Amino acid sequence: MTDLTIKIGGAAGFGIMTTGLFLGKIAARSGYEAFEYPEYPSLIRGGHNVVSVRIADGKVFSQEKKTDILICLNEGTYRLHSSELKDGGLAVIDQDKVDPKKLEKPAGNITLLHVPFAKILKDNSLSPVMLNNIALGVLMHLVGADLEILNQLITETFARKNKEIIDKNIQAARFGFEYVQKNFPAGYKTKLSKKASIEKRLFISGNEMIGLGAIAAGCKFYCAYPMTPSSTILHYLAAKSEKSQMVVKHAEDEISVINMALGASWAGVRSMTGTSGGGYALMVEAVSLAGITEMPVVIAMGQRPGPATGMPTWTEQGDLLFILHSGHGEFPKILLAPGDMEETYRLTLEAFNLADIYQTPVFILVDKYLQEGHQSVEEFRIKNLELKINRGKLLSDKDLQNITNYKRYQITDDGISPRALPGMKNVLHQVNSYEHLEDGHTTEEENERTKQVDKRNRKTATFLAKNAKLPVLYGKKEAALTIIAWGSMKGPILQAMQGNEDKFNLLHFTYLWPMPSEPVTKILKDCRKTLLVENNSTGQLGQLLKMVTGIGIDDRLLKYSGRPFYPEEILEKIKETL
Amino acid sequence: MNNNFSGYFPTWCPGCGNFGIWGALKNACQNQKIPPVNLAVVYGVGCSGNMNDFFTANNFHSLHGRSVPTAVGIKIANHKLSVVVIAGDGDCYGEGGNHLIHAARGNHDITVIVHDNRVYGLTTGQVAPTALKGFKSKSTPAGIIEVPLNPIALALTQGATYIAQGFAGEVSHLTGLIEAAIRHEGFSLVNIFQPCVTFNPLTTYDWYRQRVYKLDGENHDPGNFQKAMEKALETEEKLPIGIVYQVEKPTYTDNLPQLQKGVLAEADLTADLEKYIEEFV
Numbered sequence: 001m002t003d004l005t006i007k008i009g010g011a012a013g014f015g016i017m018t019t020g021l022f023l024g025k026i027a028a029r030s031g032y033e034a035f036e037y038p039e040y041p042s043l044i045r046g047g048h049n050v051v052s053v054r055i056a057d058g059k060v061f062s063q064e065k066k067t068d069i070l071i072c073l074n075e076g077t078y079r080l081h082s083s084e085l086k087d088g089g090l091a092v093i094d095q096d097k098v099d100p101k102k103l104e105k106p107a108g109n110i111t112l113l114h115v116p117f118a119k120i121l122k123d124n125s126l127s128p129v130m131l132n133n134i135a136l137g138v139l140m141h142l143v144g145a146d147l148e149i150l151n152q153l154i155t156e157t158f159a160r161k162n163k164e165i166i167d168k169n170i171q172a173a174r175f176g177f178e179y180v181q182k183n184f185p186a187g188y189k190t191k192l193s194k195k196a197s198i199e200k201r202l203f204i205s206g207n208e209m210i211g212l213g214a215i216a217a218g219c220k221f222y223c224a225y226p227m228t229p230s231s232t233i234l235h236y237l238a239a240k241s242e243k244s245q246m247v248v249k250h251a252e253d254e255i256s257v258i259n260m261a262l263g264a265s266w267a268g269v270r271s272m273t274g275t276s277g278g279g280y281a282l283m284v285e286a287v288s289l290a291g292i293t294e295m296p297v298v299i300a301m302g303q304r305p306g307p308a309t310g311m312p313t314w315t316e317q318g319d320l321l322f323i324l325h326s327g328h329g330e331f332p333k334i335l336l337a338p339g340d341m342e343e344t345y346r347l348t349l350e351a352f353n354l355a356d357i358y359q360t361p362v363f364i365l366v367d368k369y370l371q372e373g374h375q376s377v378e379e380f381r382i383k384n385l386e387l388k389i390n391r392g393k394l395l396s397d398k399d400l401q402n403i404t405n406y407k408r409y410q411i412t413d414d415g416i417s418p419r420a421l422p423g424m425k426n427v428l429h430q431v432n433s434y435e436h437l438e439d440g441h442t443t444e445e446e447n448e449r450t451k452q453v454d455k456r457n458r459k460t461a462t463f464l465a466k467n468a469k470l471p472v473l474y475g476k477k478e479a480a481l482t483i484i485a486w487g488s489m490k491g492p493i494l495q496a497m498q499g500n501e502d503k504f505n506l507l508h509f510t511y512l513w514p515m516p517s518e519p520v521t522k523i524l525k526d527c528r529k530t531l532l533v534e535n536n537s538t539g540q541l542g543q544l545l546k547m548v549t550g551i552g553i554d555d556r557l558l559k560y561s562g563r564p565f566y567p568e569e570i571l572e573k574i575k576e577t578l
Numbered sequence: 579m580n581n582n583f584s585g586y587f588p589t590w591c592p593g594c595g596n597f598g599i600w601g602a603l604k605n606a607c608q609n610q611k612i613p614p615v616n617l618a619v620v621y622g623v624g625c626s627g628n629m630n631d632f633f634t635a636n637n638f639h640s641l642h643g644r645s646v647p648t649a650v651g652i653k654i655a656n657h658k659l660s661v662v663v664i665a666g667d668g669d670c671y672g673e674g675g676n677h678l679i680h681a682a683r684g685n686h687d688i689t690v691i692v693h694d695n696r697v698y699g700l701t702t703g704q705v706a707p708t709a710l711k712g713f714k715s716k717s718t719p720a721g722i723i724e725v726p727l728n729p730i731a732l733a734l735t736q737g738a739t740y741i742a743q744g745f746a747g748e749v750s751h752l753t754g755l756i757e758a759a760i761r762h763e764g765f766s767l768v769n770i771f772q773p774c775v776t777f778n779p780l781t782t783y784d785w786y787r788q789r790v791y792k793l794d795g796e797n798h799d800p801g802n803f804q805k806a807m808e809k810a811l812e813t814e815e816k817l818p819i820g821i822v823y824q825v826e827k828p829t830y831t832d833n834l835p836q837l838q839k840g841v842l843a844e845a846d847l848t849a850d851l852e853k854y855i856e857e858f859v
Binding site for chain 2: 025028029200201202203204208212215216217218220221223240241242243244245246247249251252253255256257259260261262263264265266267268269270271285286289293379382383389421422423424425426427428429430431432433434440441442
């Protein structure tokens with residue numbers, strides 16, 4: 001069984017992130033599963049960046065705390081991370097940056113391998129930005145991977161540059177490879193030899209999955225203001241906008257962003273925006289507008305630690321209750337929180353259908369951990385996932401020929417009114433931020449007000465009856481302990497479960513709101529002992545469940561340091577609990 | 579279907595300048611023979627925004643200050659629609675000032691009609707960003723300290739391609755300005771002097787009549803940026819009305835390759851996933 005964690009650290013601006021991506025793709029192309037998580041400060045140059053890539057034969061759900069191989073491209077990496085090396089682990093050190101004599105060797109059986117990175121660069125007149133390819137070359141030999149895969153990746157990545165750049169980068173990798181071949185021929189004990197039969201896998205981030213899902217769902221307008229950790233949705237969609245024929249707009253602020261999306265949605269375009277907590281705070285008034293005008297809109301909400309600017313490049317699940325209660329007044333909204341890359345794709349597709357069906361805002365609630373982390377996913381899982389586009393009660397010109405006296409806010413049993421668009425023949429209508437009559441005209445009359453509130457609220461009942469999904473139980477039903485969690489926590493918990501299936505199972509929530517009270521109450525009552533695991537300081541899902549079911553969770557494990565959970569931390573807590 | 583744009587009878591105060599603007603807008607749309615189904619009007623919140631119930635077209639009564647971005651989104655989604663914004667001075671120059679700047683920069687093909695009465699009517703008489711310095715109101719009992727915002731100069735420096743100023747007391751002249759604004763391809767601002775008969779005892783119909791003069795009779799060249807700026811700076815003794823500035827430039831939607839084949843709202847929604855996933859392998 002192969003299970004290998006590699007950490008690479010160095011100064012920001014030297015391609016550390018790319019190295020992590022390459023490594024993940026090399027693993028996938030060699031027939032393995034992989035998970036990558038990057039950590040970096042909110043700086044462009046000079047800060048300390050580190051990526052952690054876990055590679056295994058079977059499914060990899062998350063990173064782990066302990067490391068097999070640590071590649072130190074600066075002094076800080078060794079200082080900060082050498083204590084994370086596993087017994088029998090290996091640290092690769094740039095001996096020109098770190099004086100071997102001054103190094104404090106970590107406890108346990110650790111091998112230190114000195115590689116003269118700076119000398120290799122200098123002797124071969126390579127640019128310092130090629131340092132990461134030397135490191136990759138070193139790694140390829142250490143784990144016995146196929147160097148040709150790396151060469152191919154370099155060729156693909158620099159396809160638009162000239163041949164000299166490609167050749168230089170390939171050379172850099174070869175110098176690293178050959179240095180280790182000569183000086184440390186045995187390499188590391190765990191090998192990533194290319195498998196005989198290889199399932200085609202994508203190595204992809206949560207944000208890319210959101211982008212891909214939006215394209216597949218026929219989203220034609222994405223409007224955003226850059227904000228970590230959601231900016232890369234904007235970058236991805238902008239880069240594909242010619243191919244996808246999606247208009248991608250970087251507007252002046254988040255207030256403008258969401259109002260533009262609502263305007264485009266009114267005119268009939270599937271519209272989406274993406275932001276993080278602070279940007280979303282600016283959008284809130286218009287989310288309430290979407291509620292009363294009954295406008296479909298999809299919002300990808302990427303959490304990071306707050307309050308205010310908080311820690312921009314780190315992770316947290318701190319905005320669940322904020323999103324749930326956001327927007328003045330009472331109106332239905334739908335909250336979906338995917339737990340892994342595949343779910344992120346599927347729920348993005350579904351979000352567009354639900355927005356059209358219920359004519360209300362739908363949230364894809366993610367976080368930096370899921371958005372910027374990468375995971376391998378079998379290609380067929382994405383390709384074969386077909387979700388038919390469903391535009392709900394959207395009328396056509398033909399439908400309207402048979403409708404006299406069209407009313408945009410017609411009272412209906414399911415709370416959803418047929419929707420016409422501006423520009424359609426033979427009908428004029430208005431949508432209104434004021435309370436309105438069925439025909440859209442402003443009203444303050446008490447009966448009409450009550451009827452419209454009831455109508456909008458009935459959408460919640462319709463959703464609960466038709467589209468709500470219950471939490472999914474992972475693991476053995478009879479386990480003594482049930483972990484309760486939502487969104488991205490799925491990864492570290494499932495990872496912790498590997499080999500510990502008898503100890504606990506996981507009840508994972510992706511459909512967070514509206515939540516059906518009765519069946520969820522029954523599910524919680526049936527659990528023997530419960531443990532809430534959340535990446536926040538107040539146990540927000542626990543509060544939500546208490547509100548919906550009246551049931552409190554027995555114990556909690558909360559982390560709010562800006563770091564995701566490591567499976568090791570979850571196991572430690574379980575040991576304590578059982 | 580209603581084809582003459584009229585809706586409910588307005589609830590504005592008798593004598594309100596909004597009546598003149600409302601009449602001019604209806605005349606302009608009829609003169610231009612715009613079918614109401616091809617007209618989308620976005621309203622901000624304020625006395626002016628209440629026009630949504632009095633004017634029949636495709637109507638979106640949006641939020642206070644946010645009618646401009648809403649209109650921009652509509653235009654991108656369906657660039658065949660004529661898109662008009664009805665906003666007030668507090669709405670467009672206060673709460674939504676940032677949007678005005680950026681919509682002008684983008685030369686988005688929308689017509690922004692601002693009802694400028696230098697006071698907040700619907701919230702019962704506080705100062706607007708265009709209030710004259712020293713104006714006393716419920717929120718500024720000692721007189722406003724700030725100088726008035728200059729909408730014409732602002733729009734001019736931020737890239738608007740059609741800028742006009744009108745007077746609610748000159749309805750037929752105003753009709754022509756609105757017609758030209760809707761016809762103009764690009765960002766159009768029509769700033770309209772409008773007396774508030776209830777909350778602004780200073781800038782009355784008479785006050786304006788003593789000051790406004792028509793640019794048409796002045797041999798003003800709207801294509802000349804410098805001359806337009808000179809006119810924009812006339813804000814005290816004499817107040818120019820007419821087309822201050824107009825140039826032809828490609829609009830925002832002209833620059834979007836996605837719209838060259840047709841309207842975005844009618845685009846094919848299916849995507850060939852194969853074309854996108856290969857880069858992740």
